[in-house]
Structures are given as C-alpha cells and as structure tokens.
Amino acid sequence: MIYLRLIVESFRFAWQALKSNLLRTILSLLGVTIGIFAIISVFTLVDSLERNVREAMSFVGERVIYVQTQPWTFGPGGRPWWDYLRRPQPTAREFRQMERNITMAEGIAIFSERGGNTFKYRNSSYSNAILSGATYDFNKIRDIPIENGRYFVPQEVDGSQNVIIIGSDIAEAFFPNQDPLGKQIKVKGHQFMVIGVMEKQGESMFGMSNVDKQGIIPFGAYSKIYTMGPKGMYATIALKGREDDKGLQELEYETQGLLRNIRGLRPRDKDNFALNRSEMVAEQVTSLFSVIGVAGWVIGGFAILVGGFGIANIMFVSVKERTNIIGIQKSLGAKNFFILFQFLFESVFLSLLGGGFGILLVFLLTLIPQDMMEIMLSFSNIVLGLSVSAVIGMLSGIIPAVLAANLDPVMAIRSK
Structure with missing residues (x-):
C-alpha cells in the first residue's frame, strides 16, 4: 500500500x-x-x-547452394577480379553429371535468365520482360506461385518443349479479358504455349526481382534462343539442401567434391568455382x-x-x-x-x-x-x-x- x-x-x-x-x-x-x-x-x-x-532477396531461396564463377562476398584473402573472369561457367553437362551422383540434395536445377526481352502476342508486344530457362526442379529452388494453370511436367522439360509460364503483368497486358492458357506467345521468333500464370508479387525493393514481368521456359528451349558465352547466357547450378543437413555442410562438401572431380582438378589445384548461399547475403x-x-x-x-x-x-x-x-x-x-x-x-x-x-x-x-x-x-x-x-x-x-x-x-x- x-x-x-x-x-x-x-x-x-x-x-x-x-x-x-x-x-x-x-x-x-x-x-x-x-x-x-x-x-x-x-x-x-x-x-x-x-x-x-x-x-x-527471398527469391534467392532458403537452404540453397548456388554454383557460380565468383562469390557473393569479397573479403580479405579473396582473389583479384580478373581471376574470376577466367573461370569456366557451369554447363548443362556438369549439371547432368551432378544430378546423377548427388545424394545430399532435395533438388538440383540449372537455370539462366536475361532481361530486355520483347514478348509478342498477335499485334501486341511487351518489352523489357525477363526470360528464364530452368530445369524441372527449379520450383524446389525458388517459389513459383501458380495462380492459373500449372507448372512444367518432366516430359516438357526433358523434351525442351516450347511451353511458358508467364508473370501477371504479361498476362494482364496480353489477355486482359480472356484466359491466357493455351495461347501462343512469340519470344525471339519462337512460339511458346502458355501453360501457367504466376501470382502477382509486385516489384521488389531496388528492382532485384520482378516475377510479374518474367516468363519461364524449359532450359532446353532457352538454350535454342541463347548460346553459352559472353554474348549469350551464363547458367547457374542450384542445389536445395535437406532439412537434416544443418548449415548445409554435407551438401557443400559433396558438391565441392563432385564438381572438382567433374572438372578434373588435382588435389593441389584451387577451386575454379564458387559455392554461394543465401545466408551470405543475410550476413x-x-x-x-x-x-x-x-x-x-x-x-x-x-x-x-x-x-x-x-x-x-x-x-x-x-x-x-x-x-x-x-x-x-x-x-x-x-x-x-x-x-x-x-x-x-x-x-x-x-x-x-x-x-x-x-x-x-x-x-x-x-x-x-x-x-x-x-x-x-x-x-x-x-x-x-x-x-x-x-x-x-x-x-x-x-x-x-x-x-x-x-x-x-x-x-x-x-x-x-
């Protein structure tokens, strides 16, 4: 009191x-x-x-390791920038070999994307679109929210068929009052049939990713449009880690060993690739x-x-x-x-x-x-x-x- x-x-x-x-x-x-x-x-x-x-940065994905030429972080002891330019790019052959032998991954995919594309439908066009090519497990690496239609089936990816999943902005521009499924969109002179439309996400901060302006096609079909190399496309191999792999240590060690073996690196040779994780960005x-x-x-x-x-x-x-x-x-x-x-x-x-x-x-x-x-x-x-x-x-x-x-x-x- x-x-x-x-x-x-x-x-x-x-x-x-x-x-x-x-x-x-x-x-x-x-x-x-x-x-x-x-x-x-x-x-x-x-x-x-x-x-x-x-x-x-959520589009990078959780529990994912990306095989690329250079690391996302540059700290003390890093290599000069020109050394990264000399590194070989990940290839579809390396992806197939890793896909056959990897054991610690829930999913593995190879993908590539380029902006500045123009999509066409009849007399309409949509500029500055992002075109992505990916293999079947890409939806395990990143979230692909389908609002209308469906995701790829394995036969479409393996057969490099001309099918496409489009973002909401593209669907609204081409098909404002009609169902886009089954319609044909032309990209770089190639006809692609729309099989799915992604949910509207909105532009992310700093324009890091905008799935609303994106079209996703099978990686084989993408390879017919863009060739590998400086004037073509750069691919990335991504591996989804398992829940029981704390810190993705086991997946990282297995990926490193497999890729060194595929590229024929000797024990004393340094890695000519980088294994990046989303945690690096978070840190x-x-x-x-x-x-x-x-x-x-x-x-x-x-x-x-x-x-x-x-x-x-x-x-x-x-x-x-x-x-x-x-x-x-x-x-x-x-x-x-x-x-x-x-x-x-x-x-x-x-x-x-x-x-x-x-x-x-x-x-x-x-x-x-x-x-x-x-x-x-x-x-x-x-x-x-x-x-x-x-x-x-x-x-x-x-x-x-x-x-x-x-x-x-x-x-x-x-x-x-």
Whole structure:
C-alpha cells in the first residue's frame, strides 16, 4: 500500500511541477524527446529497410547452394577480379553429371535468365520482360506461385518443349479479358504455349526481382534462343539442401567434391568455382545495418545526454522549491527511502513523458505513405525507447533524490 501511495504522490508532484513551470519543463524534456526520436527513428528505418531487403532477396531461396564463377562476398584473402573472369561457367553437362551422383540434395536445377526481352502476342508486344530457362526442379529452388494453370511436367522439360509460364503483368497486358492458357506467345521468333500464370508479387525493393514481368521456359528451349558465352547466357547450378543437413555442410562438401572431380582438378589445384548461399547475403545485410544502428546510438546519445542534464536541472529546482514540504514529511515520519523514491519516480516519469513524445513522433513518421518500402514501428523499439527513457530519468534524478532524502527535517522546515 505504501508503494502505491508513493507512486501516486510522485506522479502528483511531477504533474504539479509540469503545470506550474510548463515552458521550462517542455524545454528541458526536449532533449530526451529529440534523443529518443533520433534513436528509435533510426532503428525503425533500419528494421524496415532490413526487412524489405530480406523480402527482396527471398527469391534467392532458403537452404540453397548456388554454383557460380565468383562469390557473393569479397573479403580479405579473396582473389583479384580478373581471376574470376577466367573461370569456366557451369554447363548443362556438369549439371547432368551432378544430378546423377548427388545424394545430399532435395533438388538440383540449372537455370539462366536475361532481361530486355520483347514478348509478342498477335499485334501486341511487351518489352523489357525477363526470360528464364530452368530445369524441372527449379520450383524446389525458388517459389513459383501458380495462380492459373500449372507448372512444367518432366516430359516438357526433358523434351525442351516450347511451353511458358508467364508473370501477371504479361498476362494482364496480353489477355486482359480472356484466359491466357493455351495461347501462343512469340519470344525471339519462337512460339511458346502458355501453360501457367504466376501470382502477382509486385516489384521488389531496388528492382532485384520482378516475377510479374518474367516468363519461364524449359532450359532446353532457352538454350535454342541463347548460346553459352559472353554474348549469350551464363547458367547457374542450384542445389536445395535437406532439412537434416544443418548449415548445409554435407551438401557443400559433396558438391565441392563432385564438381572438382567433374572438372578434373588435382588435389593441389584451387577451386575454379564458387559455392554461394543465401545466408551470405543475410550476413552482409546484418553487418551493414549493425553499423547504421551504432550511428543511430551516437546521434541520439548526444541529444539524450543534453536531455538528461535538463531533467537533472528540473529535479534540483524541484528539491529547492519543495524543501519545506520535505521537512514536514520527515517530521511526520516519512523515511529517507520514501523521499528518495518519490523524487526518483518523478524524474523517471518526466523522462518517460519526453521519451513518449519522441516515440509518438516516430509513429507519425510511419504514417507517411511510402512507395519504396513500408515503415513499421515495432513493439521492441517502443520498449527500447521507453527503457532508455526510464534509465535516463533514473540517472538524472538520483543525485537530487539523494540530496532531498538526506535533508535535515528541522533545517528543511525553516527554509523558505
């Protein structure tokens, strides 16, 4: 009961101080408000940006290893860029040999894609489309959400048949009021029959992938349009790892051994290929945003420091103004801890008030419509902002609270 009374009285004194010196209190809390706004807004933007980047990179796939010529990350000890240019590209022959011998993969596919294509249907054309060629297990590597129609059957892929799965934008452009299934689309002079339409996904962040403008055909049919090489296509072999393969270590070792054997590399020869994973991108994104988060703490820290001094100033003035009341409370039996916690609670309340306004400003920021990405204020960032405010309030009020608790009751009553 005593603690409840202590909290109520502390809030009452804090509210009285706020009302009696409104301008002074607002100016003093402004530092905390700006500091919390700076920190939480940076964290909110970082979280939103990281979430959107990860969603944009989701097309890479989970538990997938990509066989390519160069790694996605370049760190200390890496090779010069011209060394990667000399590496051989993955080929369909290598894919078939790996497909026959791999044991640790749920699925394996070879695929390639090129942008800037023009699709035609009768007198209509659709430019800047992405044309992808892939083998049957491609839907295990990446999610291919079919809204209308179906995915490839093995016979279509093995026979390099001219069938195509198109994105929603292409379907809307060519077939706005009709069923696209069974219709013939011309790509690079070749006729392809539409067998499926993918669900609308929308353009991902930074334009990393847009399946709405994509057409997927069997890899053999794709090879008839584009030949291998610098002026043609570059292929990628992708392997889907099993659930029980933690960290994809077993799949990576098996893939490395198989590919070295296929390419005839000697034991002392270095790998002339790179095994990339989606986790590499995630690690790079995390490290980048960690640095930005530190910058947010530094920027907001100075404002919070100023706000802390402002709250300490309010509390020193409050102790001075209420010295007589403190003396009366002590003469009536109030313990030192009661006076101490009374001022501490008041300091924390004022700091939380300033921090709350800062979080409110961040929330208002999230209400601004954004075409590029959706900004969301998470519950964890709200808790972080209030926690930092409470700590600042406690640190700012501890010295004035100790001074108030140690006042001599007789001298305090005599003060004016």
